[in-house]
Amino acid sequence: MIGEIIAVGDELTTGRIINTTSAFAARQLFLAGHTVAAMHTIGDTPKLIGEVLKRAVGRADFVLVTGGLGATTDDLTNEATAEALERPATLHPEILEKIHARPWGDVRALEKLAWLPQGAEVLNAEARMAGHLLVHETVPVFFLPGVPMQAEKLLTEIVLPRLNDWCGGSHSAVRTRLYRTIGLSECEINQWLLTLEQEAQITIGYYPVGGEVQVSLTVAASSEAAADNLFNAADQRIRLILGEYLYGTDQETLAQIVGQLLWENKLLLATAESCTGGLIGAKITAVPGSLAWFAGGVVAYSNQLKEKLLNVDAELLRKHGAVSEPVAEAMATGLAARTGAEIAVSVTGIAGPDGGTVDKPVGTVYIGVFYQGAARAKLHHFCGSRNEIQEMTAMMALDTVRRVVLKTSKERE
Amino acid sequence: MIGEIIAVGDELTTGRIINTTSAFAARQLFLAGHTVAAMHTIGDTPKLIGEVLKRAVGRADFVLVTGGLGATTDDLTNEATAEALERPATLHPEILEKIHARPWGDVRALEKLAWLPQGAEVLNAEARMAGHLLVHETVPVFFLPGVPMQAEKLLTEIVLPRLNDWCGGSHSAVRTRLYRTIGLSECEINQWLLTLEQEAQITIGYYPVGGEVQVSLTVAASSEAAADNLFNAADQRIRLILGEYLYGTDQETLAQIVGQLLWENKLLLATAESCTGGLIGAKITAVPGSLAWFAGGVVAYSNQLKEKLLNVDAELLRKHGAVSEPVAEAMATGLAARTGAEIAVSVTGIAGPDGGTVDKPVGTVYIGVFYQGAARAKLHHFCGSRNEIQEMTAMMALDTVRRVVLKTSKERE
Numbered sequence: 001m002i003g004e005i006i007a008v009g010d011e012l013t014t015g016r017i018i019n020t021t022s023a024f025a026a027r028q029l030f031l032a033g034h035t036v037a038a039m040h041t042i043g044d045t046p047k048l049i050g051e052v053l054k055r056a057v058g059r060a061d062f063v064l065v066t067g068g069l070g071a072t073t074d075d076l077t078n079e080a081t082a083e084a085l086e087r088p089a090t091l092h093p094e095i096l097e098k099i100h101a102r103p104w105g106d107v108r109a110l111e112k113l114a115w116l117p118q119g120a121e122v123l124n125a126e127a128r129m130a131g132h133l134l135v136h137e138t139v140p141v142f143f144l145p146g147v148p149m150q151a152e153k154l155l156t157e158i159v160l161p162r163l164n165d166w167c168g169g170s171h172s173a174v175r176t177r178l179y180r181t182i183g184l185s186e187c188e189i190n191q192w193l194l195t196l197e198q199e200a201q202i203t204i205g206y207y208p209v210g211g212e213v214q215v216s217l218t219v220a221a222s223s224e225a226a227a228d229n230l231f232n233a234a235d236q237r238i239r240l241i242l243g244e245y246l247y248g249t250d251q252e253t254l255a256q257i258v259g260q261l262l263w264e265n266k267l268l269l270a271t272a273e274s275c276t277g278g279l280i281g282a283k284i285t286a287v288p289g290s291l292a293w294f295a296g297g298v299v300a301y302s303n304q305l306k307e308k309l310l311n312v313d314a315e316l317l318r319k320h321g322a323v324s325e326p327v328a329e330a331m332a333t334g335l336a337a338r339t340g341a342e343i344a345v346s347v348t349g350i351a352g353p354d355g356g357t358v359d360k361p362v363g364t365v366y367i368g369v370f371y372q373g374a375a376r377a378k379l380h381h382f383c384g385s386r387n388e389i390q391e392m393t394a395m396m397a398l399d400t401v402r403r404v405v406l407k408t409s410k411e412r413e
Numbered sequence: 414m415i416g417e418i419i420a421v422g423d424e425l426t427t428g429r430i431i432n433t434t435s436a437f438a439a440r441q442l443f444l445a446g447h448t449v450a451a452m453h454t455i456g457d458t459p460k461l462i463g464e465v466l467k468r469a470v471g472r473a474d475f476v477l478v479t480g481g482l483g484a485t486t487d488d489l490t491n492e493a494t495a496e497a498l499e500r501p502a503t504l505h506p507e508i509l510e511k512i513h514a515r516p517w518g519d520v521r522a523l524e525k526l527a528w529l530p531q532g533a534e535v536l537n538a539e540a541r542m543a544g545h546l547l548v549h550e551t552v553p554v555f556f557l558p559g560v561p562m563q564a565e566k567l568l569t570e571i572v573l574p575r576l577n578d579w580c581g582g583s584h585s586a587v588r589t590r591l592y593r594t595i596g597l598s599e600c601e602i603n604q605w606l607l608t609l610e611q612e613a614q615i616t617i618g619y620y621p622v623g624g625e626v627q628v629s630l631t632v633a634a635s636s637e638a639a640a641d642n643l644f645n646a647a648d649q650r651i652r653l654i655l656g657e658y659l660y661g662t663d664q665e666t667l668a669q670i671v672g673q674l675l676w677e678n679k680l681l682l683a684t685a686e687s688c689t690g691g692l693i694g695a696k697i698t699a700v701p702g703s704l705a706w707f708a709g710g711v712v713a714y715s716n717q718l719k720e721k722l723l724n725v726d727a728e729l730l731r732k733h734g735a736v737s738e739p740v741a742e743a744m745a746t747g748l749a750a751r752t753g754a755e756i757a758v759s760v761t762g763i764a765g766p767d768g769g770t771v772d773k774p775v776g777t778v779y780i781g782v783f784y785q786g787a788a789r790a791k792l793h794h795f796c797g798s799r800n801e802i803q804e805m806t807a808m809m810a811l812d813t814v815r816r817v818v819l820k821t822s823k824e825r826e
Contacts, residue, residue, distance in 0.1 A: 010618050013449045015440025016591070016629065017435055017620070022454075036426045037461055041435075041452040044618075048450055048472075054721025055468070059461075072603040072619050073610065109600040128796065149622065149801070205429060271691070271712065278684070278691025281712040285690025286800055288766055296718040299684065299694040301709035305752060309711070309722065339718060353701055387699055411514025 001061035001167045003029060004144035005039040006052055008068035008077050009146055013043040021066050021148045025155055029064075031218060032160050033174035046069065050084025053310050056083070057139050062163060064155075067146025069129060071112045077143065078117055085136050087118035094125055133162070140166060173224045179215040179238055180252065181245045182399045185212050192241050202234055211395030212254070215242075239301045247402060254398045255283045255290075261405045262293040262343070269401060270341035271297035272310055272331040274322065274348040275365065279394040295341050300331065310334035323348050323360055328368030328377035336370040343404070344370040346377075347397050351389045353391050365393050372408070414474035414580050416442060419450040419465060421481035421490050422559055426456040428631045434479050434561045438568055442477075445573055446587045446633070463497025468551050470498070475576060477568075480559025482542060484525045490556065491530055498549050500531035536571050537638055546575070553579060586637045592628040592651060593665060594658045595812045599626050605654050613785035615647055624808030625667065628655075660815060667811045668696045668703075674818045675706035675756070682814060683754035684710035685723055685744040686777065687761040689737065692807040708754050713744065723747035736761050736773055741781030741790035749783040756817065757783040759790075760810050764802045778806050780813050785821070 005025055011017040019041055026036045037060065042049050049068070056063045068077030082089050096114040100107055116122075116132050120143075123131035129145035131154045142159050144151040181189065186206045190197075193215070197204045205216040217234055221227035239246060248257045262269055271280045271294075278299045284290050298309045303322055306312040311334035312327060320326050331346035349365030356362035363384070368377035378400070382392045418438055424430045432454055439449045450473065455462050462481070469476045481490030495502050509527040513520055529535075529545050533556075536544035542558035544567045557564040557571050565768040594602065599619045603610075606628070610617045618629040630647055634640035652659060661670045675682055684693045684707075691712045697703050711722045716735055723738060724747035733739050744759035762778030769775035776797070781790035791813070795805045 010616070011620055011629070012436075013439055013452060014443040014629075014631075015436045015438070015449075018431060020431055023425075023428045023431040025428070026426055030427040035456070036428075037456055037458065038465065039426060039432075039454040041454075043448070043450055045450065052451065071600055073607075074618055106598070106600055106604070109604060149798070153798075175757075207429075240787040270718075273691065273694070273711075275698070276695065276709075277703075277709075278686065278694025278712065279698075280805075281686070281691025281714070282689065282695050283765075285688070285692075285712075285714060286803065288799055290690075293713060294714055296687075296690075296712040296714035296722075298711055298722070299691065299709040301694070301698060301704060301707055305709040308752065309709075339721065351698075386701055390695075390699065410557075 001036050001163065002035045003062040003064060004037055004056040004060040005064045005066070006049070006056060007039070007066045007146070008044065009041075010043045012041045012067075021146065021151045024095065024148065024152055025064055025066070026345060028155060028160060029163075031174075031176040031216065032164065034163065034222070044074045044076050046080035049080035051075060053081060053141075054084050057136050057141060060139065062139060062166070063141040064144065064159070065141060066144045066151050067145060069113075069131075069145050071110045076110075078115065081134070081141075081143075082117045084225050085117065085134070087120075087136075089115040089132070090118045091119070092116055092120075095122065095130060100123060123154055127154065131158070139316060173221050173227035175217075175219045175227050177217050177231075177235060178250050179217065179242060179246055180212055180248045180254070181215065181242055182212045182247055182254065182395055184213060184242075184245045189213055189215055189242070193238065196234060196237055196241075199234075201230060209390035212247075218370045244403065244406070247399065251337075253283070253287070254395060254402070255287050258398050258402050259284070259287050259290055259293050259404075261402060261409070265405055265409050267293065267405065268295050268340075269340045270295045270335050270339040270344045271397075272335040272344065272346035273297065273299050274301055274306070275329070275351045276348075276390050276394045276397070277301055278349050279390055279398050280345070280347070283394055283398065284344060295339050297339065297344075298335060306331060309338070320379065321360070323350055323364055323366060325366055325368075325377045325379065328366035329370075331374040332368040332370035332375045332377070336375075342371070343401060345371055345397050346370075347393050349380075349382075349389070349393055351393070353384045353386055363389055363397075365389070367393070367397050369400050369404055371404050414576065415448045416475040416477060417450055417469040417473040419462070419469060419476065420452070420454045420559070421457065421462055421478065422454075423456045423487065425454045425480075434559065434564045437561065437565055438477055438479070439575060441568060442576075444587065444589070445577065447475075447576065457481065457489050458757045459489045459493035459496065462490060462493035465752070466554075467497050468555060470549050475552060475579070476554045477572070478554060479557045479564050479790070482526075482544075482556060482558055483719045485525045486498065488525075488653060491528065494547070494554075494556075495530045498547070500529065500533075500547070500549075502528040503533070505529055505533075505535060508535065508543060511538065536567055542566065544571070557570065584625070586634050588632045588640050590630050590644075590648060591663050592655060592659055593625055593627065593667070594628065594655055595625045595657045595660055595663045595667065595808055597626060597655075602626055602628060602655070606651070609647060609650055609654075614643060624805040625660075657816065657819070666696075666700070667808060667815070670699050671811050671815050671818075672697070672700050672703055672706050674815060677821050678818055680706065680755045680818065681708050682706055682755075683708045683748050683752040683757045684810075685710050685748040685757065685759040685781075686710065687714055687719070687744070687759075688764045689760050689803050689807045689810070690714055692803055693758070693760070693810050696807055696811065706751050710752065710757075711748060719744060722751070724750065734773070736763055736777060736779060737780055738792065740780075741779035742783075742788040744822045745781040745783035745788045745790070749788075751820035755784070757813060758810050758814050759783075760806050762793075762795075762806055764799045766796050768800055776802055778802070780806070780810050780811075782813050782817055784817050802817065
C-alpha cells in the first residue's frame with residue numbers, strides 16, 4: 001500500500017530535533033512491502049496540520065501521524081484532526097479511568113489525553129501514550145506519540161500487523177531480514193555480498209549503527225512460495241558469507257545473544273571497565289533477566305581503583321601504563337578472583353579527545369578476558385569521537401565474550 | 414518570512430537515510446528570524462513533487478527544495494518543476510561550458526545539469542552543484558543539491574543573505590534558549606509557565622527527553638534591542654520559576670554540570686549501581702576529562718557482589734531485601750569506604766518487566782548518597798519500560814549528587 005507520514009512539532013520545524021521517528025517508520029514500512037510516497041513535518045499550527053492531513057487522506061492508502069498527542073497546550077494534533085475531518089472530540093472513559101488510577105502526579109492536567117476525535121479506536125490502552133486509529137473514508141489514519149521509543153513500539157507491535165491485515169495479501173510478497181554483524185567494515189561486507197546484491201528481486205542495504213554493521217535483505221516476488229524460495233536461498237548464502245561475524249538477526253542485540261550463550265553454558269560473567277565507564281554493564285542489564293548470567297563488576301576508571309578493587313599491581317601500572325596488555329589481563333584476572341565469576345572481561349583504552357600519544361594514539365584499546373584459569377588480552381584500534389570509541393569498545397568486549405564461549409562450546413560438541 | 418522546505422529522494426522516503434539537511438536548513442532559517450511552517454520529503458515521483466511544490470508556493474513566502482538535481486535517471490526535481498510550474502527546460506550555456514571543461518568523466522552524461530526550468534537563475538556556477546533560484550509569482554523558490562555539505566554551504570553563503578535582502582529587514586529579531594530540567598513532569602512545568610506562555614511574542618515548548626524535560630523559550634521582536642530586553646526578562650522569570658529543577662541550558666548535559674560542580678568543590682565521586690548496571694558511570698565517562706572528578710565504582714548487580722565488593726551485610730539483604738532504604742545506604746557507605754571517594758552514590762531498584770511485588774512494584778527505586786560521613790537514601794517511583802526506568806534512575810542519581818553538592822556549597826557561602 002502507498003502511505004504518507006505526518007510528523008507534528010515545532011521542535012522539528014525549528015530544526016532543534018532531527019526527525020528520526022519518521023525515518024524509522026519509513027524504513028519499517030518499506031521493509032514490510034509498503035511505499036511511503038511523502039513525509040511531512042508540520043509545526044504546532046492546527047490549520048496547516050489539518051490541511052496537510054486532509055490532502056494526505058485524499059491521496060494515500062494509509063496515513064501515519066506522529067506527535068502532538070500529549071497533554072500540554074502545544075499538543076494540537078487531535079484538535080486539528082477534529083476540525084479538518086469534522087470529527088468532534090469524544091471522551092474515552094477507559095483512558096480517563098487509567099489516568100485517574102495513576103498513584104501520583106497531577107491527574108487533572110492529563111485528562112486531555114482522554115479526548116479523541118470521533119470514531120477513534122485506541123491502539124494500546126495499557127501504554128503510557130495509547131495511540132489511536134481513525135478510519136476516514138476507508139483510509140486508515142494511525143496516530144502515534146512523538147517520543148521515538150513509544151512511537152516505534154506501537155508501530156512495530158500494532159500498526160504494521162494491522163496494515164498487513166488491511167491489505168490482505170494483494171501486494172507483492174516481500175520477505176526481509178536484518179543481519180547484525182560485528183568486526184567487519186561496511187565496505188568489506190559490501191565487497192563480499194556484491195554478487196548476491198546484483199541478482200534480480202534482491203535488495204541489500206548496509207547500515208553502520210553504533211559499533212556494528214547491519215545488513216538488510218529484502219526479497220520481492222509475485223507469490224508467497226516464490227518469495228520463500230528466493231529468500232531462503234539468499235539467507236543461506238548470506239549466513240555462509242558472514243560466518244562468525246554474524247551475531248544475530250532482526251531485533252536481537254549483541255548483549256542478548258551473549259546472555260543466551262552464557263545461560264546455555266551455565267557461565268556467570270563479570271565486567272571490569274575503564275574507558276567505557278560502565279557502558280558494557282549498561283548494555284548487559286538492558287536485557288531483562290540478565291541477573292541469571294551477569295554478576296556485575298567494577299568500573300575501574302582511576303588507576304587507584306584498578307589497584308584497590310581489582311588487585312592490579314602498582315608496579316605493573318607504572319611499568320606498562322594503564323592502557324597495556326598486561327594491565328588488561330591483570331584486570332580480568334583480578335576481577336575473576338574478586339567476584340568468583342567464571343568469565344571476566346576487561347577493557348582499558350584511550351577514548352580521547354585528549355590523552356593520546358605517538359605510541360598509544362586515541363582509539364588504542366586493550367580488551368582482556370579471563371576464562372578457564374587463564375587471561376589473554378588483545379589490542380584494538382578504533383576511529384571516531386570519544387563516544388563512538390566507547391561504543392565500539394563496549395560492543396567488541398561483548399563480542400570477545402561471545403567468541404570465547406562459542407569456541408569452547410563448539411569444541412565440546 | 415514564512416517558508417516551506419521540500420526534500421526529494423527515495424533514499425529518504427525508504428528511511429535508508431535520515432534527513433539531516435532539512436533539519437539543518439530549518440535551524441538556520443529559524444535562527445535568522447524566519448518560520449518554517451512545514452517540511453516535506455517526497456520520493457522520486459515527479460507528479461507528487463510537482464503537486465507539493467505547487468501547494469507550498471501557493472501558501473508560503475519562500476520555498477526551499479533540496480535533492481533530485483543530479484544527472485542520474487532518478488534525479489527528477491527539475492522535470493517535475495518544469496511541468497508543475499509550466500516552465501519548460503531551458504539550456505544554460507554557462508553551465509554546459511563548465512561541464513565540457515571538466516578533464517575527466519563521461520561529460521555527455523552530465524549535460525542534463527545544464528537544463529533548468531525557464532527563468533532559473535544559477536546561484537553559484539563555480540560550485541560542483543550550482544543550485545538555482547526561481548521566482549514564481551513573487552515567491553522565491555531556491556533549489557539546492559541533496560548532499561548535506563553542498564546544500565549547507567549554498568544555504569548559509571547564498572540563500573540566507575538573499576532571503577534577508579528579500580524581506581528588507583522587515584523580519585523579526587529572534588532569541589532562543591533551551592532549559593534542561595529534572596525532577597518535574599512536563600505537565601507540572603507547563604502549569605508553572607502558563608502565564609508567561611500566554612504573553613505576546615513569546616513561544617514556549619516542552620519536550621520530555623530521556624529522564625529529563627527540556628523547555629524551549631523563543632522570543633521574537635521587531636528590533637534587536639527589543640528582542641534582547643524581552644528575552645532577558647523572560648529568561649529571568651523562567652530561572653526563578655524553575656529554581657533548582659533547572660540544571661543547565663542548551664547543549665549542557667547533567668553529567669557535565671555534575672562534573673563541573675564536583676571539580677569546583679574538589680570532590681571525587683564513585684558510583685554503586687545495581688538496576689542501572691553501569692549506566693550512571695557510562696553517562697559520566699561520556700564527558701571528556703571526567704577522570705578529574707570520577708574514580709569509578711562497582712556494578713553490584715547480584716546480591717553476592719553487593720556483599721563481596723560493597724561490604725553490604727548479608728543479614729541486611731535478607732531482612733529488608735536488596736531494594737530497600739538500608740541497603741541503598743549500606744551500598745553508598747561501603748563504596749565510600751572501599752574507594753576513598755568523598756561522595757558515593759548508589760542505586761537499587763526494580764527495572765522490570767518482572768520482579769515487581771505489591772509492596773515494591775516495578776519502578777520502585779532507592780537512591781542513596783554518602784557524603785560528609787553519613788549516608789541517606791530516598792525512595793523514587795518511575796513509570797515506563799525497563800530501559801526508561803533505568804534511564805530515569807541514572808538521571809535522578811546524577812541529580813541527587815548535584816543537589817547534595819549544591820546545598821553544601823551554598824551553605825559554605
